Amino acid sequence: MLExxxxxxxxxxxRRVAAEDSEDLLQELYLKIARRPCxxxxxxxxxxxxxxxxxxxDRRRAxxxxxxxxxxWGQIESGDGIDPGPSPETIVAARRRLAAVQKALSVLPExxxxxxxxxxxxxxxxxxxxxxxxxxxxxxxxxxxxxYRALAEARERLDAEAPGPCRLPDEEGG
Amino acid sequence: MAHDFAPGLLTxxxxxxxxxxxxxxxxxxxxxxxxxxxPVRAEAYDRVAAAESELSEDALPxxxxxxxxxxxxxxxxxxxxxxxxxxxxxxxxxxxVIFGLPSRSPAPVEFATAPGEHRxxxxxxxxxxxxxxxxxxxxxxxxxxxAELVSGxxxxxxxxxASNPFEVSVGGRTVRDVGTVFDLLSDGDRxxxxxxxxxxxxxxxxxxPHLTAGQVLRSDNRSRTISRAEPAAMASWRSGQxxxxxxxxxxxxxxxxxxxxTSVSLxxxxxxxxxxxxxxxxxxxxxxxxxxxxxxxxxxxxxxGGWYLEPHRRARP
Numbered sequence: 481m482l483e484x485x486x487x488x489x490x491x492x493x494x495r496r497v498a499a500e501d502s503e504d505l506l507q508e509l510y511l512k513i514a515r516r517p518c519x520x521x522x523x524x525x526x527x528x529x530x531x532x533x534x535x536x537x538d539r540r541r542a543x544x545x546x547x548x549x550x551x552x553w554g555q556i557e558s559g560d561g562i563d564p565g566p567s568p569e570t571i572v573a574a575r576r577r578l579a580a581v582q583k584a585l586s587v588l589p590e591x592x593x594x595x596x597x598x599x600x601x602x603x604x605x606x607x608x609x610x611x612x613x614x615x616x617x618x619x620x621x622x623x624x625x626x627x628y629r630a631l632a633e634a635r636e637r638l639d640a641e642a643p644g645p646c647r648l649p650d651e652e653g654g
Numbered sequence: 655m656a657h658d659f660a661p662g663l664l665t666x667x668x669x670x671x672x673x674x675x676x677x678x679x680x681x682x683x684x685x686x687x688x689x690x691x692x693p694v695r696a697e698a699y700d701r702v703a704a705a706e707s708e709l710s711e712d713a714l715p716x717x718x719x720x721x722x723x724x725x726x727x728x729x730x731x732x733x734x735x736x737x738x739x740x741x742x743x744x745x746x747x748x749x750x751v752i753f754g755l756p757s758r759s760p761a762p763v764e765f766a767t768a769p770g771e772h773r774x775x776x777x778x779x780x781x782x783x784x785x786x787x788x789x790x791x792x793x794x795x796x797x798x799x800x801a802e803l804v805s806g807x808x809x810x811x812x813x814x815x816a817s818n819p820f821e822v823s824v825g826g827r828t829v830r831d832v833g834t835v836f837d838l839l840s841d842g843d844r845x846x847x848x849x850x851x852x853x854x855x856x857x858x859x860x861x862x863p864h865l866t867a868g869q870v871l872r873s874d875n876r877s878r879t880i881s882r883a884e885p886a887a888m889a890s891w892r893s894g895q896x897x898x899x900x901x902x903x904x905x906x907x908x909x910x911x912x913x914x915x916t917s918v919s920l921x922x923x924x925x926x927x928x929x930x931x932x933x934x935x936x937x938x939x940x941x942x943x944x945x946x947x948x949x950x951x952x953x954x955x956x957x958x959g960g961w962y963l964e965p966h967r968r969a970r971p
Binding site: 487490491494495496523525526529530533534537538540541544577578580581582585586593596597599600601602603604605606621624625628629631632634635636 | 664665668669671672674675676677678679681682683686689690693696697699700701702703704705706707708709710711712713714715884892893894895
């Protein structure tokens with residue numbers, strides 16, 4: 481694992497992770513690895529990258545949600561252990577995001593949605609999906625491109641209309 | 655925030671995101687080189703990754719085909735389903751069963767899957783249940799929103815109704831949803847409850863803990879623990895993968911047998927061996943078992959009726 485340290489640091493820098501956070505993330509990654517005494521990993525190098533990448537995405541998502549809450553979406557933070565349950569504001573925000581994604585996907589062809597599901601939710605590789613459906617790998621990728629683009633656009637629209645601190649409810653329906 | 659990336663940048667970022675999901679070390683290395691050429695690329699990639707993380711089972715319309723069965727679909731077993739047939743209003747071509755009860759049907763209805771058989775059930779209230787192999791699920795026939803997980807594992811995507819919560823009883827306790835996707839496993843005295851979305855109350859009668867998305871409750875006759883896990887990694891049997899964090903090997907083997915339908919048994923000396931990691935369930939079952947054995951450093955032999963795992967036969971220090 482140590483042998484990969486330089487390239488992982490380079491990866492973190494390329495992902496625009498600040499140096500002090502990089503150490504933090506690597507530490508977290510080491511702990512994760514240490515806790516798996518005999519787990520099989522077919523490609524340890526890819527595993528490390530993937531795990532780090534996942535941690536970065538997670539952190540950034542948590543940060544942006546925190547920012548959204550501070551902009552008027554009140555939420556009582558609670559530590560690990562047993563939560564009092566999500567606050568109504570969190571639920572409303574989550575519903576809003578879900579509705580936006582549903583809407584963006586609703587216009588896509590069924591085959592595109594099926595391929596997206598296989599790839600992202602069922603974690604089936606592109607080659608296997610191509611075999612299943614009897615189409616080429618590049619056709620699978622085209623479907624995925626289209627689906628991801630729709631997701632990115634939905635996200636863009638959400639960000640654009642994210643509620644700011646001064647927004648009043650009656651400004652919405654107008 | 656740069657909302658307008660150069661033409662083609664978003665396409666490239668998406669292509670990387672897609673490639674890296676199953677990419678090898680070299681793919682990651684090339685990705686870093688790509689990122690380093692222009693800082694705006696990292697921003698585009700972040701945007702794609704964030705957008706992707708909004709995708710959930712709920713965001714996708716239910717597939718018309720049983721797309722979520724990683725394993726080849728089997729013919730429905732008519733014998734097993736005979737008792738159920740009366741309650742069915744429709745059986746889809748190869749997977750999701752739409753389950754509808756006549757308005758008054760007092761008899762409970764049981765769904766059962768053979769080891770290795772995966773099945774989706776849609777209840778009249780909009781709740782969806784995905785059954786793993788070797789599972790028995792009993793539904794109240796009186797139209798009440800309750801079910802009993804007799805044994806095995808199922809992923810519940812519950813249509814929430816605060817005035818009429820959905821309840822599942824398991825091992826004498828009740829799990830009540832509060833608008834939720836959760837995975838419930840009952841295997842002998844071992845119970846696991848993973849909350850993917852929303853929240854549930856476990857052991858309603860005992861005033862038990864309230865679990866929210868990202869929490870996992872595991873209990874056996876010795877202990878009960880609540881821990882955190884990434885919801886994306888939960889109910890992983892659905893994606894042909896089983897993931898563990900320091901689970902006894904006996905539990906892993908039981909799950910593997912149930913999920914794949916390939917019987918695997920264990921030398922008692924290995925029962926308590928802690929296992930952490932993921933098992934990818936290959937359509938080639940023998941390869942799955944061999945890979946696992948290799949990773950564990952044990953010997954796998956094929957015998958009549960299944961596989962047997964045992965310690966290597968050589969002198970140990």
